[in-house]
Amino acid sequence: MTPDFVRSMRVPVLVCAALLGLLGGNLLLGQFAFPGAGYFEAALSGVMVLLLLFFSMELIREPPVIRFFGVAGFLWVAIMFVMTLTDYLTR
Amino acid sequence: MRPVLSYVAAALPVDIALEEQFTTKAQQRHAAKFGMWCWLITELLLFGGLLLVATVLRVLHPASVSAAATHLKFWIGASNTVVLICSSLTMSGAINASRLGLQTLMVRCMLATGGLGSVFLLLKAYEYYRDYQEHMVPFLDWRPYALPHDHASRLFINDYFAATGLHGVHLITGIAILLVLTRQASRAGYLSLHQNRIEIFGLYWHFIDLVWIIVFPTLYLVNRG
């Protein structure tokens, strides 16, 4: 392990700690299943996904076009959900 | 597997070999990374379909889905999330080591990643075994189902098996590729020829983690309430 390597691992270690912390938050919420807990759980999971995307997968260091593609997949999943649920929520 | 290392290799610069169809190495690196991101988009939409099924089932049959979700092994799922988050850390370690030309460290990080992936699979197998024991395998004709009168709960459990099964297949594929890659990457001079392959594979591995981070709350967590 060289000093260079240790320095390079600062962000991944922080991300890992943050992910574990957020997971802890989610598990805690899971114990108190109050109405509306799902929204908080979804929000925490969303932050976890963003951390992974932008720091673990280094989207933040990529040129804009790759960043766009990285996000586009989620956008299209959202289209699928919204348009399908338009049907199910209004039946 | 004992990595074969050569000290000469460390002296070679970290680089990639230019393939015939490209003009520059920067172009080649960019294209390879771009290609993997495109592939990951397709993977995301693949899982998106199964998550949509789970969501629609929840809209159609909220009570049955909640009843079924409490039968999932919440703590095994949670432990597995921890395992995958740690494997992402070791994968990042492998990538950073590869960039610095630290081949031994990189190989160790890759083996650790594969090890954590295997731990995930073992826990998952144990979880499936418990499901089987508790009669929570509605898709098997010969096995009586634990909630025989709640038909809609079967659908959710079956979707759970489809989603976690598909994720498991991805993890098995990931571990298989990782082992082959580790073997290749432990050869002398690898990092001066194909360094970017570690990064490309790393994207795939992080993505397996990412999918689990979405699957876990969608199936185990938000349906408990």
Place this chain on the structure above:
Amino acid sequence: MSLSESLLHRDPAPGRGTIGRPPDYLHDEHTLRSWFFSIDHKRIGILYLLSITFFFVLGSIAAGLIRLSLVVPNGAIFSNDTYNKLFTIHGVVMVWFFLIPSIPTTFGNFLLPIMIGARDVAFPRLNRLSWYIFVCGALFTLFTIVVGGVDTGWTFYAPFSTTFSNTWVIPALLGVIVVGFSSILTGLNFVVTLHTMRAPGMTWFRLPIFCWTMYATSLIFLLATPVITIALLLLVLERAFGIGIFDPALGGDPVLFEHLFWFYSHPAVYIMVLPGMGVISEIVPAFAQKKLFGYRFVAYASLGLASLTFFVWGHHMFVNGQSEVASLSFSLLSFAVAVPSAVKVYNWTATIYKGSIKLDTPMLYAMGYIGLFVLGGLTGLFLATLAIDEHVHDTYFVVAHFHYIMVGGTALAFLGGLHYWWPKFTGRMYPEGWGRVSAFFIFIGFNTTFFPQFLLGYLGMPRRYHTYPPEFQLLNILSSAGSLILALGYIFPMIYLVWSLRYGKRAPANPWHARGLEWMTTSPPPKHNFETPPTVDFEPYDYRDRESRV
């Protein structure tokens, strides 16, 4: 003298065998191995061309038998089961093994790298793999046909496909799932190639429109195909294990399958149509010798279609139990698709206006395409209207509508492009007279086959039925007679194109005096496409000096 000027004076090209010229891609190596294991995008394009032609013939034979059966109203020629299997095979083969791969995997593979001045696609080995995956999926489908066929229709709707059908559904599903991965890999390759492999000077707005449509198509490949993979995988699981997700008896919802299915299959319509639009956008300026009107609008319209198409799938489900709110929103959004489609049609028309038009075979196909596409597109608006769709849903009106788009559109564009680039692919000219005759046969035959179906549908003849009331017989006979003319129009090119491989006139580098990098290299191109890597210093469709000369 700039590159573009020097190239203007290059045709006719020096004959083959010039000393020092590298052998072209056809003559580089001769073994079978050098074809089946080639990573050259041009050879892979030819492999695909042969494969999809095989499936086109197969699908056409099924279509011919359907038309034969419908000559009599009482269904005496085939049994009901056989008829169901015939239209399913026709649909599955034509959609997944001809229309979807047709233009991208053949012209796209062959031309895209040349048009952007690259030596190959970004991932040549992946490209070869995609063909092998295609073959693998094809084997599943052929297996299905040989052992007894499948009767679900190409849409595989649950619960018929999961619970009631007693045919070979699982192998048919696996064939479609597998061939989807070949599409994904082709799309991935094209997206990355267009982003990273363009020659110096080849900016996005210097790309030929064909490249823009390939880009839009590839995005749909990436974003839509995985969803049908998972939908069909769930059908396989449903059939094998009875997982119940689409089974109403257990509380599942068959409409959910339709949502997932059409999330792919409506955009798939644009996988079939957009490449055709790209081909037409190349042919029309070349044969009007005029700059494409409104280049940027046509380019943006391609991307517009590729995104809008993801918001309209529910118009296939107006009578299937979808909520009214959903139906209304899908209907409204469907109308929006007409805008970019019309932009394209107006731009082609404006390009032709005051051009110096040459009515060679490719242009005949292009003119046919524009007319038929307009008819198909406008009837699409009828179908997007809720009230009219209630009346004509699942009738021959729908069948006629989408055949005007798929056959009148895609198949005509495919044939037009095949003639247009045939000299580039093979180094030989096709016989022009025969080309025009067969284009004429196809146009007449097509309209005779499918126009009566609009009338039949409006009068209430449902699709997929084997028998019909005797008063519909005249129109049905007319339609079947038209399919004979259409068949002749398909058979002619298959004969004279093969004939031309040996006896055709040798083609110059640029027989049409067209613009674009593919016409600046030899016919056929050398293995690495260009003798020297090109630098682009000209705008697309730059026909100005031609115009001043005319």
